[in-house]
Amino acid sequence: MQFKKILVPLDGSGTADNAFRYGVEMAKTYNAELYVLVVADIEEAAYPLMQVNLDRNGFASVKEKAEAVMERAKKQIPEGLHVTPIIRVGVPGSVITDLVEEEKIDLVIMGNSGKGSISSFIMGSVSQYVIHHVKVPVLIIK
Numbered sequence: 001m002q003f004k005k006i007l008v009p010l011d012g013s014g015t016a017d018n019a020f021r022y023g024v025e026m027a028k029t030y031n032a033e034l035y036v037l038v039v040a041d042i043e044e045a046a047y048p049l050m051q052v053n054l055d056r057n058g059f060a061s062v063k064e065k066a067e068a069v070m071e072r073a074k075k076q077i078p079e080g081l082h083v084t085p086i087i088r089v090g091v092p093g094s095v096i097t098d099l100v101e102e103e104k105i106d107l108v109i110m111g112n113s114g115k116g117s118i119s120s121f122i123m124g125s126v127s128q129y130v131i132h133h134v135k136v137p138v139l140i141i142k
């Protein structure tokens with residue numbers, strides 16, 4: 001199987017960092033384009049149980065966190081690797097699955113957990129959502 005476009009979603013967690021390292025190596029091995037996605041999670045800018053949005057500063061801090069995660073990733077990208085960095089605002093699972101279709105991604109490599117266990121229990125795992133909603137291989141990294 002040939003992979004030409006590989007997507008690695010990042011959230012700043014250790015498992016996402018591990019997935020990023022795998023993604024870089026896979027992109028080098030297959031001479032593929034690496035898409036690095038960070039989602040400014042709107043769920044983090046809301047009181048989850050009440051679904052009440054925080055003020056404008058809450059959204060700004062979520063966006064700043066996403067930008068910081070992307071900047072950290074960019075510093076680790078080896079020279080010569082074709083990388084497309086993307087930051088989007090939204091719900092991570094939906095944003096990831098939409099991007100897979102839009103960009104015709106061949107492989108998704110992602111960490112198995114980024115949210116806390118309570119948050120995952122209440123809202124569901126992003127990796128589980130992606131596995132069930134894309135039609136391409138998904139490699140889950142611990």
